[in-house]
Amino acid sequence: xxxxxxxxxxGGALARHAAEILRRAGxxxxxxxxxxxxRLLGLDVHDRDLTTDATPPxxxxxxxxxxxxxxxxxxxxLRRDGEEIxxxxxxxxxxxxxxxxxxxxxxxxxxxxxxxxxxxxxxxxLEDPFTGEITDLVGGxxxxxxxxxxxxxxxxxxxxEDYLRLxxxxxxxxxxxxxxxSETFAAIQRCASGxxxxxxxxxxxxLSRILTEGGARRGFELLDQTGLLSRILPEVDxxxxxxQPPEFHPEGDVWLHTLGLxxxxxxxxxELALGALLHDVGKPLTxxxxxxxxxxxxxxxxxxxxxxxxxxxxxxxxxVDTVSWMTAQHMRFKDAPQMTDATFxxxxxxxxxxxxxxxxxxxxxxxxxxxxxYHAVRERxxxxxxxxxxxxxxxxxxxxxxxxxxxxxxxxxVLHAVxxxxxxxxxxxxxxxxxxxxxxxxxxxxxxxxx
Numbered sequence: 511x512x513x514x515x516x517x518x519x520x521g522g523a524l525a526r527h528a529a530e531i532l533r534r535a536g537x538x539x540x541x542x543x544x545x546x547x548x549r550l551l552g553l554d555v556h557d558r559d560l561t562t563d564a565t566p567p568x569x570x571x572x573x574x575x576x577x578x579x580x581x582x583x584x585x586x587x588l589r590r591d592g593e594e595i596x597x598x599x600x601x602x603x604x605x606x607x608x609x610x611x612x613x614x615x616x617x618x619x620x621x622x623x624x625x626x627x628x629x630x631x632x633x634x635x636l637e638d639p640f641t642g643e644i645t646d647l648v649g650g651x652x653x654x655x656x657x658x659x660x661x662x663x664x665x666x667x668x669x670x671e672d673y674l675r676l677x678x679x680x681x682x683x684x685x686x687x688x689x690x691x692s693e694t695f696a697a698i699q700r701c702a703s704g705x706x707x708x709x710x711x712x713x714x715x716x717l718s719r720i721l722t723e724g725g726a727r728r729g730f731e732l733l734d735q736t737g738l739l740s741r742i743l744p745e746v747d748x749x750x751x752x753x754q755p756p757e758f759h760p761e762g763d764v765w766l767h768t769l770g771l772x773x774x775x776x777x778x779x780x781e782l783a784l785g786a787l788l789h790d791v792g793k794p795l796t797x798x799x800x801x802x803x804x805x806x807x808x809x810x811x812x813x814x815x816x817x818x819x820x821x822x823x824x825x826x827x828x829x830v831d832t833v834s835w836m837t838a839q840h841m842r843f844k845d846a847p848q849m850t851d852a853t854f855x856x857x858x859x860x861x862x863x864x865x866x867x868x869x870x871x872x873x874x875x876x877x878x879x880x881x882x883x884y885h886a887v888r889e890r891x892x893x894x895x896x897x898x899x900x901x902x903x904x905x906x907x908x909x910x911x912x913x914x915x916x917x918x919x920x921x922x923x924v925l926h927a928v929x930x931x932x933x934x935x936x937x938x939x940x941x942x943x944x945x946x947x948x949x950x951x952x953x954x955x956x957x958x959x960x961x
Contacts, residue, residue, distance in 0.1 A: 621636065625647050625662070788820075795815075820833060
């Protein structure tokens, strides 16, 4: 056992209050897990978890307002003044028949038994909530110093207990910039097929965190190297080796291009991160070799693939819709400088256009291309006053009815034509719009609209 001298208190009023109650009642209590790890690394601490030898009935007696969030596992949840903590009884676990849940849980008085069933050494450090002293029973301090992700005990056994730990190892390595210890890494490779036993929702949450917590490129390189990528995202795995025309993509194949986008992400929104990952997912299915390598329609195919992938992973429908839209729209920027005013204004006033434009910037950087087009789009957008981007309609369908026309599909066509003229600056007042609309309504549908 290693006990490190006073490190300073870690804050967290609710955690300290709960620890005082437990300590006064004669129980052991420690901060444990990510809050200890992150404080020692100098990172922001968010969730604070306590572990104790108090049994679940004793916890509920001491904290009568607590919620039982894991009764089988002896975990309660406390909330106060916007703060939230979990308190867990020391436990040991046995017989993980499904690779997810233990069939037998025993509550313990020895914290060593509790720590031995946890995932990685750096997540099993104990901290005194009053003095900040660190107790290390698993070698976590040394692994923090070495910047290593190491499973506690037999790594294959740890992963067989919960195969989600395969993804957690990758996430921690990517987020913290750590290496995965060699035996732990080899065990991930051997156990990779077990990830298919985990629910889509749990896989989704880990992937989302890999994409948004920082180090996304490193995370996906590790997913590839460990054999996890092909099992959870086979459509992304198929990007490897799909060559692109070197005059447009000197960085290499579609996989390398996608990694280039992920490298630029930082802490982005989840929708943008997923857009960066999936924007070219249609290329493996659309590659042709004509005068050069082409991917005609890959954005349309990719939008449908993105929808299928995200639906399979149980993402909310609004995220599925947004990422599919971004995938379908990302190629339109190449035509933006030549767009008419009306087309450009309609294009740029779409919801979440700012994120779509940021995806374009990442796309250029990932292709080792200059940002000339990105800056041109931004300048053109900046030059348009807000009232010109979304002007009030000059007329409505009610005006067409008052002219004596019967409502029908033609209304939408004519009103769209009126708005086009308005966006182009050729119609500026209501009288001119009414005159134009009357001419359009009287024009045979087969004739082109006047300009």
